[in-house]
Amino acid sequence: MDNNRIINIAIDGPAGAGKSTIAKRVAKELGCIYVDTGAMYRAMALFLLRSGIAADDADAISRKCREADISISFENGEQVVTLNGENVNAYLRTEEVGNMASASSVNGDVREKLVELQQALGKKTSVVMDGRDIGTVVLPDAQVKIYLTAGVEVRAMRRYKEYLEKGEPADLAAIEEQIRERDWRDMHRDISPLRKADDAVEVDSSDLNIEETLEKILAIVEEKISGMN
Numbered sequence: 001m002d003n004n005r006i007i008n009i010a011i012d013g014p015a016g017a018g019k020s021t022i023a024k025r026v027a028k029e030l031g032c033i034y035v036d037t038g039a040m041y042r043a044m045a046l047f048l049l050r051s052g053i054a055a056d057d058a059d060a061i062s063r064k065c066r067e068a069d070i071s072i073s074f075e076n077g078e079q080v081v082t083l084n085g086e087n088v089n090a091y092l093r094t095e096e097v098g099n100m101a102s103a104s105s106v107n108g109d110v111r112e113k114l115v116e117l118q119q120a121l122g123k124k125t126s127v128v129m130d131g132r133d134i135g136t137v138v139l140p141d142a143q144v145k146i147y148l149t150a151g152v153e154v155r156a157m158r159r160y161k162e163y164l165e166k167g168e169p170a171d172l173a174a175i176e177e178q179i180r181e182r183d184w185r186d187m188h189r190d191i192s193p194l195r196k197a198d199d200a201v202e203v204d205s206s207d208l209n210i211e212e213t214l215e216k217i218l219a220i221v222e223e224k225i226s227g228m229n
């Protein structure tokens with residue numbers, strides 16, 4: 001990759017499609033930074049949960065979100081999310097935080113604050129950024145846009161296995177139900193709903209393993225980038 005040129009790669013899709021695993025690997029292959037925007041929404045959700053704000057209290061969320069100072073930095077290429085001075089990486093990947101992130105990310109004030117931060121990163125450096133609205137809103141001029149999907153049952157099973165591998169209890173039916181709810185909320189919210197950008201390439205990973213998905217996406221990235229020369 002030409003090191004002088006800033007390359008932006010957007011990967012969007014529903015919860016559990018494998019976006020972060022794939023985006024991380026693509027970033028490594030290309031030698032650029034991986035930005036997990038979901039983690040920023042999760043950090044905001046953690047802040048709101050700790051503040052005792054209810055997921056459906058839009059006014060309180062709008063007021064309180066101003067007090068959250070969220071920043072991201074990179075240590076050895078890994079993203080560190082800082083919330084009011086505290087590294088909160090370890091607290092972000094629970095279902096409770098994920099569900100609150102889905103609920104609070106419908107709020108325009110929350111989105112405005114985090115989108116600004118994400119856009120600044122994409123301007124400054126080459127990034128692979130994953131989320132829900134990256135190709136449509138955050139980086140509309142990204143050179144490569146991928147929409148990564150998989151069937152609900154497949155995504156629920158992947159999450160279920162992740163919990164078991166971590167030795168945590170999990171209920172497959174409950175996970176599937178939560179994924180359905182999150183999909184619906186992420187796709188039907190008024191501001192920046194999850195949708196495939198018109199110029200995004202859709203990849204369905206239902207029948208692909210990680211390596212196969214990565215291979216497919218890298219081929220798309222290479223084709224797009226080489227076409228730019």
Ligand code: DC
Nearest residue numbers: 037038039041101102105131132133
């Ligand atoms: O990708 P994730 O599961 O970590 O995201 C958590 C929630 O954050 C997701 O349900 C919707 C929200 N989100 C968003 O609205 N926009 C993004 N760019 C990324 C995540």
